[in-house]
Amino acid sequence: MIPVRCFTCGKPISTAWEEFKQRREKGEDPKKILDDLNISRYCCRRMLLTHKEIIDELNPYQ
């Protein structure tokens, strides 16, 4: 799952994840999505850019 807050500054960035994921899957430029979502600092931007969702792989093992 996406971390609730940015590790560095503490901004709650997980609220932007769902929209970011959907728009990136449609092939939009991540830079533009992050600018649209008002995520301006590079600490917060890397949180979304570098996140890998693995919950679906973990879910079979309770």
Add this chain to the structure above:
Amino acid sequence: MEIEISSLDDTLARFTLSGTSPAFANAFRRAMIGEVPTLAIENVRIYDNTSAFFDEMLAHRLGLIPIKTDLSTYSTKEKCSCGGAGCPGCMVTFTLSVEGPKTVLSSDLIPQDPHATPVYDNIPIVKLTKGQKLVIEAHAILNTGREHAKWQPTLVCGFKNHPVVSISEACDACGMCVDECPRGILAVKGKKVEVVDGKLPECSMCKLCERACLASGIGDESAITITAEADRYIFVVESDGSLPVKEIMDRALQYIRDQADELERQLGEIAGDEKK
């Protein structure tokens, strides 16, 4: 001491503080970060958790959720009349009961006080598949950022000295400094370089313009010099949404005043004792 606000809304404030020492500016910054209390989930009782997450990870994620805080209705546990046992005056209880398949969101947390809701209702907590279940009771309490960063009301909270850009008569408007400035605060106007209107606070005092000026072959002394104004500070304060920025500033200043009064009282006590 003067505060001049250049922009202010509930989540972000930019202002200049002038006529004070660096020590006070720093005390103000530290008070805003570490001494203004907010609500955050501290204790979690887990009745059922068949999700892929460990209980500890769930509790950790719950703790980081910012909660709207009304400081007039809640007090810290130590100051509460219940003596720290936990009552509606110092604690908010949240209940959460979700069955998969569903992504558990912060909006699934049902608070006992309808005003103390999570700031955002779409923070994902955990994704549940079919048959997985989560039943939780969480207690949020008031505390300060000094104890744990989850109680910090601020995100970005910092200050720098106000920059002063002085351009001497020796300037020949070659434009080298304009090209060099990474923030684009300089421009050639007529036969001299000038600071673009309203861009001065953005200067990071990197002094690349000074070096560019010297490299242009102007002589031994740069025509442009960057200095810092000693008793004027540019502040940026950003809130996580639990409290409006204005209240964070008010509470921080009140805290500094209370501490100063307390120091004065204690000094008076010591002096009084000596007289006896």
